[in-house]
Amino acid sequence: MPKNLFPLDNKKSFTNQKHVGHNRWHPDIPHNVTVQPGDSFHADCREWFDGAIRNNDSADDVRDAPLAGVHVLSGPFRVEGAKPGDLLVVDILDGGPCGDPDGDRLTENRDGISGEGWGYTGVFPLENGGGFLVDQFPDAYKAIWDFRGGKATSRHIPGVSYTGIFHPGLMGTAPSAELLAKWTKREKALIATNPTRVPPLALPPNPDSAILGKLKGADYDRVAGEAARTAPPRENGGNQDIKNFTKGTRVFYPVFVDGANLSFGDLHFSQGDGEITFCGAIEMGGFLDLGVDIIKGGMEKYGVSENAIFMPGNTDPQYSEWLAFSGTSVTLDGEQKYLDSFLAYQRANLHAIDYLVKFGYTPIQAYMILGTAPVEGRLSGVVDIPNACSTVYIPKAIFDMDIAPNASGPTQVKGSVASGGMDVPMSRWADHVEGKWAPYPW
Ligand code: ZN
DSSP states (O other): OOOEEEOOOTTSOTTSSSSOOBSSBOTTSOOSEEEOTTOEEEEEEOOTTTTOSOSSSOOHHHHTOOGGGOOOEEEEEEETTOOTTOEEEEEEEEEEETTSTTOGGGTTOTTSOTTSSEEEEEEOOGGGTOOTTTTTOOSOEEEEEEEETTEEEETTEEEEEEEOOOEEEEEEOOOOHHHHHHHHHHHHHHHHTSTTOSSOSSOOOOOTTOOBTTOOHHHHHHHHHHOBOSSSEETTEESOOOTTOOTTOEEEEEOOSTTOOEEEEEEESOOOTTOTTEEEEEEOOEEEEEEEEEETTHHHHHTOOSSOEEEOOSOSOOOOOEEEEEEESBOTTOOBOSSOHHHHHHHHHHHHHHHHHTTTOOHHHHHHHHHHSOOEEEEEESSSTTOOEEEEEEEGGGBSSOOSOOTTOOOOOTTSSTTSOOOOOSTTHHHHHTTSOOOSOO
């Protein structure tokens, strides 16, 4: 194992560690560690809420999750000799849950933090973040996943298990002052088009809960007021949530400041394309082994200025049979939209949820399967006016039963609500069952 240059003690909070990381982007957040081009190193990562989400059967912690404090990132790592205009080469050599690539040794450690043998998926409520299908799922829900032998299973979602497609959701280099100013300007302009929207259109700089590494005093106050939030992906990479950033991946990041100042976190045990429930991956703390190098002048040489480019690893679980659902750019109310691939992907996923409900899943269980399983999402057609066509491919092998259509009808999942006996302990689901809340015509 390469040397651990960023150790985290799971019994202590993120701000009470040997190295204090950060949860904002700003060029003046000082580096914690210096590495040389060609080095390999190990680093611990905390899950994105610093342990606020617990292994229990209530979604209240997701409902009340401290969004201003995300994402807690390990770094910055200064790479000696990196200059603006270079490309930073990052090899993802290994990674996994806390202390153990498969998590087996720590399974069922319910008192521990996420990553110690288990992870979670959250659906965020309308008033606290929302999500891809927030109109249909405006409340908070949570599912816990146990890790064993590299596979995930959930006591909240019966009848499915799948091999993790481990990856960091967030990794990137520090922005320059000019780039940061550009981000702030364009995102504030978007917010200004509908400043009272819930959930908001974008997240402006917010000093509340800002963690800025070693910064103190007046420098802390200034940077906390200017620094960019970590939620969106941007030119520096950032929160791209690309499920294919698996072991063996090589990423090439644009460098905007001396030393590049690489940071990363938001580890996912598994995720489907789109991370659709917003906290849609199986979230966990854990570790990454990385290798770094520099391509001098690489941004100009290769025309890489928009964002990172990457070569995915080849360690994804190999599924050979799929059931795919398509959707087009027509709203649920029947309004025709023009080539809207986002809407088409929503419709494809709603289509898949409608289908899985027939097997005895509740809508929220089906939604969480689509967020966390290694489903493939594709922009299948973007030119056939007026309808974009998006598709979501579900690996058939993740289910205990055959989910292909046949003459005898859907097999019912064992232990589900529909077969009686499955407790769905996610908050507000009871309201849905009692008919107090039913925004989607299931
Ligand atoms: Zn995440």
